Amino acid sequence: GAVVSQHPSWVICKSGTSVKIECRSLDFQATTMFWYRQFPKQSLMLMATSNEGSKATYEQGVEKDKFLINHASLTLSTLTVTSAHPEDSSFYICSAPRSHPGDTQYFGPGTRLLVL
């Protein structure tokens, strides 16, 4: 079964609204989680590293004020797309390493966002 879940699985929103996406590790604790974005027919692009108890680390070119990340607990990280625009429409995927650093990554099923 899935060890990382995401909610919602898909969302449609109006331009200008904010959308929150949750990523949960179901049976393990994750001090670090990763957020990726994937546009159609493209590969995954790392957006940011979510760190429990501290600020997220954003990749170059990703606006931290637009993509708010909160790692509220050892099993939950949230990504909020603020003032969403049509160009933010994408497939958002989170991942978490299961145990110790160096372990394999477990990915969530993804959240498809469509901004009208």
Place this chain on the structure above:
Amino acid sequence: DAKTTQPNSMESNEEEPVHLPCNHSTISGTDYIHWYRQLPSQGPEYVIHGLTSNVNNRMASLAIAEDRKSSTLILHRATLRDAAVYYCILRDVDAGNMLTFGGGTRLMVKP
């Protein structure tokens, strides 16, 4: 993470073995070779990883060249459910847990 090179796409017949190549000529001594695959409209899933020796698990086998500059993911009997994008990723365990995805290989399986 060091760069990897994979063919954009490959085709296979159902029930036949598939060999998916990956070149990583700039691999360093602390880089592990990881393979993930992504089925349509899903998040990636772990397939296999290795350092120097060949590896086998229930999903696939990983053959690593002696000089570690290339590797091959082997699916012993392709099924229609194996149609996916396969990503070969080098990960330096000393540099954190993040994964850098390249273009991957889109595997098409014909019935």
